[in-house]
Amino acid sequence: MTNATATKLHYDIVGSFLRPDNLKQARAAQKDGKISLADLHQVEDQAIKDLVAKEKAHGLKIVTDGEFRRSYWHLDTFWGFNGIKHTHAKQGYLFHDEETRNDSAQVAGRISFNPNHPDLAAYKFLYDLTKDDPKITARQSIPAPAQFYAELVRGEENVQALKKVYDSTEDLINDIGEAYRSLILALYAAGCRDVKIDDCTWGMVVDDKFWETMANGDYSREKLEQTYLEANNAALHDLPDDLRISTHVCRGNYHSTWAASGGYDPVADYLFAKENVQAFYLEFDDDRSGDFAPLAKVATGKDVVLGLVTSKRPELEDPQVLIKRVKEASQYVPLEHLSLSTQCGFASTEEGNKLTEKQQWDKIELVVATAEKIWN
Template identity: 35%
Template sequence: MSSSLVHLRPPFRAEHIGSLLRPAALFQKRELLEEGQGTPQDLKAVEDDAIKYVVKLQQELGIKTITDGELRRGLFFEGVFDTLEGMTSIPNRPISTFKPYIPHIAFMYAAGLQESESVFCTGKIKRTKGFYIDDFKYLKTLVSPEDVKSIKITMCSPSWFHQRHGSDLTYDPSVYKNDDEYFDDLGLAYREEIKELYDIGCRHIQIDDPTFCYFCNENMIAGMEKAGVDHEALLDTYIRAINVCTQGRPNDLTIGVHMCRGNFKGGVHFSEGGYDRIAVKLFNTLDVDTFYLEYDTERAGDFAPLKQLPLNKVAVLGLVTTKNPKLESVADLKARVNEAVRALCEGNPKRSEAVALDQLCISTQCGFASVWQGNPITEEDEKKKLALLVETAKQIWTDV
């Protein structure tokens, strides 16, 4: 594991999780594509212009950790599994191959779906091309050389498809005998991507993982137990899967994990439950530098689990919701940060308020558009929420 950090926090105190609303021209072009008019290649020029626009938007609002808004993706997880050799896309995979206890899969069963798009591992996993290398290179052209280190690349967790299908239906058993073999090769592919990104200047990576919050959901735990699945062992497997990806990273590369409860069309969420069930194990054994935590509603629980956060890691509090236009206030956000500080001070080891505050940052709770259609808010709402984060951070911390 990484033994020390050059900086004990993400590069900046106010962040957003990654995805942004699609500008009108791109939204309309994507809509036509979904209707079968045109090809993905037709999107390229429109995406380039849209990314220029959202980069400028972030800069003008004072958001210094720049992303491309995930504007080249239809869904937040695109660009990884669909590029790997050994993964076969299955456009109409039977619903019976999806685990019904997984929160978002339960929605599919309830809707009466008989099939859904997914992948199946049919051969040895190899990274033969980059996930987001070209995306990063383009972003580099849109910022000053000194700001390249502030670009954040987001990518889905290695467990994304495994949690859908389980240990028995994710890979061909003639290819991989067990989960460790599968995640070892997948982790190697991720490490190759991370190294190439680092070599061209990337210093900030965020792994998006809805899986961990699912382990906070009592309905899922009950469903797994009924199905005879050892949920504690599976949680260990998913922690190991990320650790295989992050091992050996340079000390000046910040890697964080965003734990999501769902952010589908219309801002729909799939899961609930506080971090209590997973905090001790996750905060202390997951080999990342930062934890992006959703804290915008009561379904996330209270800040007590932060007591388990080690001194060398950071919690980015997702206090601003992206799911509706209601605007939080600076006063409320400051009060919640102070509440989190008090929880951290009660941790083991105990720490001063100054140390606790230095372990915190603030962000949106999730992306504004994890799927291309986006959440039910306007661009003006999006701007107000990002500006609120920046203003609050300025009032709380002196090093913004």
């Protein structure tokens, strides 16, 4: 079916959900060799069936598998491509007051699409759960090509491994773009009509302090923006007309912490004006996100999903404040092209954010109820 769902609705989700305890236990048991991978998949299957039923029960028309088959929102996808190996860096990602696990992805050969990519298998299962309900759209979220590029140049070990295979950034971006485009087309062939690319690169490049630490001050913001735009658009061309491509821009979402701060103004001329997507899912849940003024750079006719409801904290926002903020944003993007969502998912990694499952669904109910007040 063609995906008109996202343009008719004005409430949405980013996609990851808190993992149920039995799934966490099963994943730990499989890692320790106590159960088989097939046993883990059975637990995942049932957890995803239960999640989809809950998503429907809470009024969602766009559903995901909660990213229940992943450990990370991004690395699992990277590991699924040919030419990439799972490695461990000297340190994890640095968040405000916390450091993550230190997994990474490193080039081991030329990058290409793997027809047995785990994201494709994951989507096929989700699609089978939803294909007979014309009111439901099954969305697949994948990390952005730019995020893949950023991981492959994160740390000296990754850089040295990269140089053994690729002579130029251009060749690397071309291979990333082709691998991603092949994944997207394979998802489409499997029935997918809604692909969201999650992207922290733009959320990090706005933060001067972050990049001074990350790149030792040796970086050009404009050059980074050009590279990220090229990496993403290398995958997002000549795609089917009825495939909705969107992007979620994040400043870090790990265990209710964050990695970067800064408004969208420094990246608006590249991201909002030139990236080949139909919609932008944007964080606006606190002062770190800046104001709405950069939305004036969003290309005409494109949608903006306002992440005004935080997924990091359990306290519920005031609906009247949300309504007021949507009205403020409509000064820059027409109301019919705006929607409401949480600012990010609830569990970008399997650790999850610091709230309960009930509080998670309370947030979803707030988004749906508030959107219905604004647009109905």
